[in-house]
Amino acid sequence: MHEPLPIHEAEQALLYVAADCDRDVWFSVAGALKDEYGEAGFDLFDAFSQQGQSYEKGACKATWRSAKAGHYTIGTLIKLAVQGGWQRPKRELTAEEKRALRKEQAERRKARQAEVEADEKRAAVMREAVSQACVTIWQEYTRLVDVKAQPYLQAKGVGAHGVREARQPVLLVVDDAAGASRVLAGNEIRQFFSTVPKPRPDSLSYLKLDFRDLVVPMRDAAGKLWSVQVIKAGGTKLFPRYGRKKGCFHVIGDLDKAELVGFSEGYATSASVYEMGTGWPVVCCFDSGNMLPVGQAFHGAGLMMGRPPVWAADNDAVNAKTGKQAGQDAALACQAALGGVVYVPPAPVGEAA
Incomplete structure (x- = not known):
């Protein structure tokens, strides 16, 4: 203490x-x-x-x-x-100074707790608003992928498995001040940018989907769509503010009759592992830090019953600053917590996605 x-x-x-x-x-x-x-x-x-x-x-x-x-x-x-x-x-502080400091600390903690509770309440409202907006985008503004014309999939050399692409430009606007999120298309996008104050308020953020951007659904173990990952032609990956990531995933393949299940980071790596022809499904967790929460969600929902997990780690280079390999380290942590085996795909370093 x-x-x-x-x-x-x-x-x-x-x-x-x-x-x-x-x-x-x-x-x-x-x-x-x-x-x-x-x-x-x-x-x-x-x-x-x-x-x-x-x-x-x-x-x-x-x-x-x-x-x-x-x-x-x-x-x-x-x-x-x-x-x-x-x-x-x-x-050495006097007894009076110590009492004053402790009183100040107690008051700060009380105020901080109130801030935390208010932030969490607002975040819960915004997560739900973003979820509804993402459902709208998924249902109304995406289409089946034309793999041969899809730049990201062509660059990675993988197919489309349960993902879609934007059929037109669309804007997902997240407004903290209003406690709401909305989806704009067509002239509404131009009108929005013409009215945004400069500098843009911190309470206002947006995610723009361009034609043919890849859209990956992010669902929880109950199947609810909480958010989407947007992958640009050049490989940039974007998430909407307040979009829930922790414990959310995208399944490639069929879980129903699977004898084991794979877990991987990004969509391209997950698709690559699935397309190796193993026959077992692969769960896209979106990043290394989310692999364990997703594994825990699967375990809690009984989706791992009798199915050994295979933790497919991105073939990361050693970080020069930390000496760590994020993908491999995350996979080993998952193995330690939930069992299974670790597999590192032979993809060239830097090609993971």
């Missing part, structure tokens, strides 16, 4: 944490500040992030929004700072 850390000391501690750190460390700093100071910690996180060479205001705000209180504590920041050479001031 750490002593309360006044915000001015947190500012000093951050001087000893490299702003050009890897994303995991950067995210942990956001989580630690949010856990301790709530929304009052954002300015500190933003000022810290600006010291990095790759700073982007939008990415900083998005990371702050996605950080959840409770995953990290201020102790995480203290540890990082100490590792960087920081020494917390040793001055």
